[in-house]
Amino acid sequence: MSLFDTAMTQQGTRTAAPLAERMRPRTLDEYFGQTHLLGPGKPLRLQIEAEASRAAVNAASMIFWGPPGVGKTTLAKIIAGVTSSSFIEFSAVLSGTKEIKQVMVDAEKASTYGSRTILFIDEIHRFNKAQQDAFLPYVERGSIRLIGATTENPSFEINAALLSRCRVYTLRALEQEEIMALLDRALKDSERGLGASGLEIGEGAMEAIASYSSGDARNALNALEVAAGLASGRGETLITREIAAEALQQRVLLYDKKGEQHYDLISALHKSVRNSDADASLYWLGRMLAAGEDPMYVARRVVRMAVEDIGLAAPEALNLCLSARDAMHFLGSPEGDLALAQAVVYLALAPKSNAVYMGYGQVLADIESRPAEPVPLHLRNAPTKLMKELDYGKGYQYAHNVEGKVAAMECLPAGLADRRYYQPTQEGREKLLAQRMAEIERIKRGE
Numbered sequence: 001m002s003l004f005d006t007a008m009t010q011q012g013t014r015t016a017a018p019l020a021e022r023m024r025p026r027t028l029d030e031y032f033g034q035t036h037l038l039g040p041g042k043p044l045r046l047q048i049e050a051e052a053s054r055a056a057v058n059a060a061s062m063i064f065w066g067p068p069g070v071g072k073t074t075l076a077k078i079i080a081g082v083t084s085s086s087f088i089e090f091s092a093v094l095s096g097t098k099e100i101k102q103v104m105v106d107a108e109k110a111s112t113y114g115s116r117t118i119l120f121i122d123e124i125h126r127f128n129k130a131q132q133d134a135f136l137p138y139v140e141r142g143s144i145r146l147i148g149a150t151t152e153n154p155s156f157e158i159n160a161a162l163l164s165r166c167r168v169y170t171l172r173a174l175e176q177e178e179i180m181a182l183l184d185r186a187l188k189d190s191e192r193g194l195g196a197s198g199l200e201i202g203e204g205a206m207e208a209i210a211s212y213s214s215g216d217a218r219n220a221l222n223a224l225e226v227a228a229g230l231a232s233g234r235g236e237t238l239i240t241r242e243i244a245a246e247a248l249q250q251r252v253l254l255y256d257k258k259g260e261q262h263y264d265l266i267s268a269l270h271k272s273v274r275n276s277d278a279d280a281s282l283y284w285l286g287r288m289l290a291a292g293e294d295p296m297y298v299a300r301r302v303v304r305m306a307v308e309d310i311g312l313a314a315p316e317a318l319n320l321c322l323s324a325r326d327a328m329h330f331l332g333s334p335e336g337d338l339a340l341a342q343a344v345v346y347l348a349l350a351p352k353s354n355a356v357y358m359g360y361g362q363v364l365a366d367i368e369s370r371p372a373e374p375v376p377l378h379l380r381n382a383p384t385k386l387m388k389e390l391d392y393g394k395g396y397q398y399a400h401n402v403e404g405k406v407a408a409m410e411c412l413p414a415g416l417a418d419r420r421y422y423q424p425t426q427e428g429r430e431k432l433l434a435q436r437m438a439e440i441e442r443i444k445r446g447e
Contacts, residue, residue, distance in 0.1 A: 066171030069216030173215025351428030
């Protein structure tokens with residue numbers, strides 16, 4: 001593979017290509033969405049315009065970070081067009097280090113003749129460290145301009161050395177209104193779209209497609225094309241809501257079980273529970289389960305919420321969550337989903353306390369930072385004569401034999417005497433525990 005046999009030609013799209021490919025924007029004026037980057041006076045638009053007018057001295061390499069179908073590849077192609085650059089597209093799934101190095105050698109040769117090259121890497125996060133390192137010398141010398149596209153957080157997936165040499169732009173999922181405008185253009189465009197077919201779209205059909213696409217322009221156009229095919233095949237000229245629903249079949253939910261969406265959604269669920277928002281908690285739970293998340297993973301996290309955020313303010317919450325986990329395991333989805341929903345609503349509405357969580361955290365911090373003091377002699381067992389002679393167990397008071405069942409003796413090591421880890425709140429059952437702790441202190445003082 002070389003620069004000279006892979007450079008794209010701008011000869012127009014073929015009518016046999018999918019609608020999403022035919023409707024790919026060719027200029028910034030045709031581009032939908034990303035107004036935070038491409039609106040008047042916004043950073044990326046200013047950069048592109050400067051490069052188009054040759055006002056930009058150095059063309060920076062970039063990383064486009066965003067969900068699928070928001071225009072990362074299209075934007076890279078538009079930049080190549082306005083800067084009169086050769087455009088080479090690689091997929092990190094299909095290409096290896098050998099092919100990359102050969103293309104970059106060719107690009108470096110071409111640059112000596114004044115030719116500019118944009119190397120576009122789709123799913124750049126899939127390249128390993130060695131493959132990403134292969135770009136560095138060429139990017140530094142300006143032999144190529146690298147534009148990478150990724151759906152994963154580049155902070156975690158792109159080598160620091162390469163990331164420091166690129167500008168990162170975050171692309172957002174398209175709004176429903178933007179998707180609808182895109183669909184409307186596709187329906188009316190006679191050259192590249194469906195305008196020549198004479199098809200019209202009925203009330204609610206376009207909204208359904210836009211809503212179900214979850215901000216993914218490619219999915220929306222694919223669904224419109226399927227719906228148009230269904231209508232035409234039946235001799236109809238109107239794409240009804242029913243035809244649109246038939247084309248959609250199932251809502252497209254953006255979700256990666258191992259990616260950022262996975263962590264974003266579980267974070268939203270946990271924080272909604274912590275903030276006592278039952279409605280939001282149910283919604284985020286439903287989003288995760290509907291997208292195919294492992295329900296037992298959700299169950300484990302729900303149990304974690306019970307011990308971290310509810311604690312002893314409502315100790316029955318733990319048993320309820322464990323029961324929901326067992327019900328989920330026994331019933332499976334979708335029947336078991338309701339058990340998790342019940343647990344999540346209970347946790348959201350339950351009184352909250354992280355006192356045990358914080359107290360145990362302080363215990364671990366002390367264990368890490370302080371010397372491991374020996375167990376006080378009075379708390380040690382003395383099963384042998386020698387141990388008794390060494391004062392093992394001396395001074396120990398059997399709590400059941402003293403008034404109030406509380407002995408006035410220190411049970412922590414000497415260096416931690418009187419340390420208080422558990423600080424109960426005044427929420428739920430913990431209010432009673434706080435009263436009991438105060439009572440224990442009074443008994444120890446002999447009051």
